[in-house]
Amino acid sequence: MNNNDFLLDIGKRIIERRKQMGLSQEEFAELAGVTPQMLSTAERGIKALRPENLLKISKTLGVSVDYLLTGEVIDKDVDDVYKKLSSVSSKQFRTIERIIDNCIYLCDDQGI
Numbered sequence: 654m655n656n657n658d659f660l661l662d663i664g665k666r667i668i669e670r671r672k673q674m675g676l677s678q679e680e681f682a683e684l685a686g687v688t689p690q691m692l693s694t695a696e697r698g699i700k701a702l703r704p705e706n707l708l709k710i711s712k713t714l715g716v717s718v719d720y721l722l723t724g725e726v727i728d729k730d731v732d733d734v735y736k737k738l739s740s741v742s743s744k745q746f747r748t749i750e751r752i753i754d755n756c757i758y759l760c761d762d763q764g765i
Contacts, residue, residue, distance in 0.1 A: 661698035666721050668696050670714040685713040 671681045678696070682689040686709050694700045695710070702710065711718045717729045738746060759765075 656701075657698065660695075660701060662724065663702070663721055664696040664698040666716075666724060667692075667710060667714065670716060671696075674714070681713065685709045 671678070674681070676684070678692050679689050682692045685692070687706050691702075691706060692710075695702050695706075707718055707721065711721050714721075715733060717727050719725060719727045720730055738749065741749065
């Protein structure tokens with residue numbers, strides 16, 4: 654993989670997670686403590702992020718730096734989801750479990 658593809662992949666992961674959070678670039682940049690221009694540049698894969706900005710973005714997105722860099726889910730990512738799940742009611746937990754089961758089924762059915 655060349656450097657351009659690597660940066661584009663990081664940008665795609667940032668965009669995907671930011672949109673999952675329902676935030677515009679401007680809203681997210683403010684939350685992360687970065688400039689909208691820097692975020693836009695990163696999302697388009699034009700320029701590599703400085704380590705401190707990569708860390709700010711990952712924390713604000715609620716994902717590991719590893720995930721942004723590689724796309725791989727690591728133990729920290731799983732732990733973060735576990736913390737969220739441990740705060741829901743039993744009824745909410747079972748609903749979330751069914752949603753996860755359905756997502757897995759749909760992904761398997763579509764070869765994802």
